[in-house]
Amino acid sequence: xxxxxxxxxxxxxxxxxxxxxxxxxxxxxxxxxxxxxxxxxxxxxxxxxxxxxxxxxxxxxxxxxxxxxxxxxxxxxxxxxxxxxxxxxxxxxxxxxxxxxxxxxxxxxxxxxxxxxxxxxxxxxxxxxxxxxxxxxxxxxxxxxxxxxxxxxxxxxxxxxxxxxxxxxxxxxxxxxxxxxxxxxxxxxxxxxxxxxxxxxxxxxxxxxxxxxxxxxxxxxxxxxxxxxxxxxxxxxxxxxxxxxxxxxxxxxxxxxxxxxxxxxxxxxxxxxxxxxxxxxxxxxxxxxxxxxxxxxxxxxxxxxxxxxxxxxxxxxxxxxxxxxxxxxxxxxxxxxxxxxxxxxxxxxxxxxxxxxxxxxxxxxxxxxxxxxxxxxxxxxxxxxxxxxxxxxxxxxxxxxxxxxxxxxxxx
Numbered sequence: 001x002x003x004x005x006x007x008x009x010x011x012x013x014x015x016x017x018x019x020x021x022x023x024x025x026x027x028x029x030x031x032x033x034x035x036x037x038x039x040x041x042x043x044x045x046x047x048x049x050x051x052x053x054x055x056x057x058x059x060x061x062x063x064x065x066x067x068x069x070x071x072x073x074x075x076x077x078x079x080x081x082x083x084x085x086x087x088x089x090x091x092x093x094x095x096x097x098x099x100x101x102x103x104x105x106x107x108x109x110x111x112x113x114x115x116x117x118x119x120x121x122x123x124x125x126x127x128x129x130x131x132x133x134x135x136x137x138x139x140x141x142x143x144x145x146x147x148x149x150x151x152x153x154x155x156x157x158x159x160x161x162x163x164x165x166x167x168x169x170x171x172x173x174x175x176x177x178x179x180x181x182x183x184x185x186x187x188x189x190x191x192x193x194x195x196x197x198x199x200x201x202x203x204x205x206x207x208x209x210x211x212x213x214x215x216x217x218x219x220x221x222x223x224x225x226x227x228x229x230x231x232x233x234x235x236x237x238x239x240x241x242x243x244x245x246x247x248x249x250x251x252x253x254x255x256x257x258x259x260x261x262x263x264x265x266x267x268x269x270x271x272x273x274x275x276x277x278x279x280x281x282x283x284x285x286x287x288x289x290x291x292x293x294x295x296x297x298x299x300x301x302x303x304x305x306x307x308x309x310x311x312x313x314x315x316x317x318x319x320x321x322x323x324x325x326x327x328x329x330x331x332x333x334x335x336x337x338x339x340x341x342x343x344x345x346x347x348x349x350x351x352x353x354x355x356x357x358x359x360x361x362x363x364x365x366x367x368x369x370x371x372x373x374x375x376x377x378x379x380x381x382x383x384x385x386x387x388x389x390x391x392x393x394x395x396x397x398x399x400x401x402x403x404x405x406x407x408x409x410x411x412x
Contacts, residue, residue, distance in 0.1 A: 006039045006369055008032055009086040010060075011112050013094050015045030019235040019270045020180070020286035024094045026055045026267060027179040028126055031362035032090060036369075042082045044112070046071075054266045067108040068394030083115040088122045088369055093155065093179035093361070095129030095306060097162075099138055104397065106138045107390045113145040114390075117383035122373045124151040126361035127179035129306055131162035141386060143167035148379060150368040153361050155179075156309045178310065180286050181351070182358035185293035188268050189275045198258075199338050202231040202277035204287035207243040208303050208323065211283075215326025217250045219281075222331035224258045228338070233273055234263040235284050279334055283323065285310060292351045297337045299330070314350040 010032070014025040029041060041060035045051040046069075048062030063082045065071030072079070083089065089112050096109050116123050125146075133139050146152050146168040154160050155178045164170055201223055205216070220230050232247075234240035244261045251259065264270035274280055274290040280298040282288050285307045291298035292314060300316070301323045302308040311320050321330055375383075 006036055006087040007042070007085050008036065008039050008365075009042045009044070009063075009082050009089045009112065011044040011089070011109060012092055013096055014043060015047035015051045017047075017050060017237055019264060019267065020284060021094055022051065022054050022267055023180045023183065023270075023286050023289075024092075025051060026057065027183045027358075028090060028093060028362075029055075029057050029060065031126070031179065031182050031359065032365055035362050035365045042086065044079070044082070056266065056268070067111050067390070068104055068397045070398065072394070073398065079112070080115060083112055083121060084119050086116075086121055088124070088365060089113065089116045090365075091123065091125045091128065092153075093125075093127035093129075095304075097128060097130040097133065097142060097159075099133055099135050103135055103138060104394070106133070106141060107394070110141055110145045111387065111390055113149065114383040114386045116373075117145075117148060117375050118380055118387075120373050120375055122368050122371075123149045124153065124364065124368055125149065126153050127155045127176055127358065128153070128159065129155050129178075130159035133162060133166060139166040141390075144382060144386065147172060148375060150371070150373065151364050153364075155306070158305060158309070176361045177313070177354050177357040178285070178289070178306065179358055179361055180289045181293065181355045182361065183293070185271055185290055189272045189294065196229065196276070196278075198227055198229045199278045200229050200231050200276065201279045201281060201334060201338075202233055202273060202287075204233045204235055204280065204282040204284040205243070205301070206236065206240060206283055206303070208283070210324045211301075211303070212324050212326040213247060213250065217247065218328050219326055219331040219334075220259070221251060221255055222328050223334065224255045226331075226335055228258075228335075230259045231273065231277060232259065232261045233270070233287070234261065235270070235287065237263045278338055281334070283307070292345075292347055293355075295345050295348070297345070299334070301326070310354075313354055314347045316347055316350075 010028055012024055013021045042063055043060045044063045046066055048064050052058055063078055065075045091109050097106055099106055113123050143166050152173045153176045157175055160173045160175055163173055232244040248256055248259055262273060271290050274296050275294050277296055280287060280291045280296050282298055283301045283303050288298055288300050300307055300311050300320050302320055303323055
């Protein structure tokens with residue numbers, strides 16, 4: 001096979017200390033590398049050390065800083081150089097085009113696209129989630145950039161609908177799947193089952209407004225009384241650890257010794273914990289993906305459309321439990337599953353289909369690279385205008401931060 005010497009720039013929500021997002025970064029890296037074995041990679045990340053150590057991606061050059069952080073401004077020339085020397089910009093995956101948490105999220109991932117247009121660079125998205133998008137001007141930014149990309153690949157029909165509402169041409173958009181199922185998870189875990197003195201039910205939960213915490217405690221208490229050990233997995237280390245510690249205080253003292261908290265040291269460790277568990281009870285999408293790939297029995301507690309969509313695609317609606325209606329009866333169902341040593345899970349065939357859809361995100365890269373982008377002067381002027389607008393808005397955010405800090409101190 002002819003070795004590619006293309007330069008690939010990857011950008012997503014990487015280096016922020018989230019297991020799922022780092023799984024996305026590894027999936028995108030491995031997916032593109034499989035298509036272009038000799039390619040050279042650069043990865044935009046909040047923390048180069050974290051991304052390198054947690055994912056094991058050591059061969060890629062790290063570009064530190066996300067708009068509009070201080071690191072972005074200090075290393076802005078590096079960001080421009082990384083785009084300029086790239087042959088392909090890969091954006092995603094994950095739910096990155098939304099302004100629920102902050103208006104800055106969308107520009108963080110589309111600034112490289114705007115710079116890429118200036119330098120005639122090919123741009124694609126892989127398995128992204130889109131929406132909600134509330135700000136009109138951000139919809140216009142999405143419309144401008146996505147309509148000029150070589151491929152816009154989204155993880156579900158809902159994301160396609162949001163893009164069309166933003167003005168993106170329907171024929172530009174392909175519905176694929178989340179990128180993480182493309183990973184060969186079994187390759188990253190040990191086949192040897194670690195013996196445990198008691199059955200282990202792992203939890204992958206997060207703090208969420210509608211979560212029935214008392215119901216979750218009741219389920220876990222019933223499991224503990226039946227001889228089960230509860231293993232709480234932190235997918236966002238500091239936040240999840242704090243949530244779990246507060247949750248444990250709701251248990252009876254005699255049950256608290258049967259609970260442990262585990263913060264994965266790296267991505268392989270996170271996958272191995274799902275492999276070692278006898279059952280997984282998960283709000284986290286990528287916890288569910290790991291379990292489905294490995295064959296560990298699991299129930300999903302959807303807090304977001306992405307979890308529901310994944311379960312629907314596997315025809316596992318009967319394994320979804322409403323987060324606001326957790327009751328002890330589900331503990332009994334888990335106990336029944338623990339009695340059945342079923343290594344041939346019913347969803348295996350459906351997961352194989354999703355895995356292929358997920359891998360389809362990357363089969364387009366050769367085709368895209370064969371057709372060099374050439375944007376019009378009008379497009380380049382518009383891209384330059386967007387860059388200027390975003391830089392002004394981002395710089396304004398940085399100037400306001402000291403005042404907001406003082407205001408928070410005063411109003412405490």
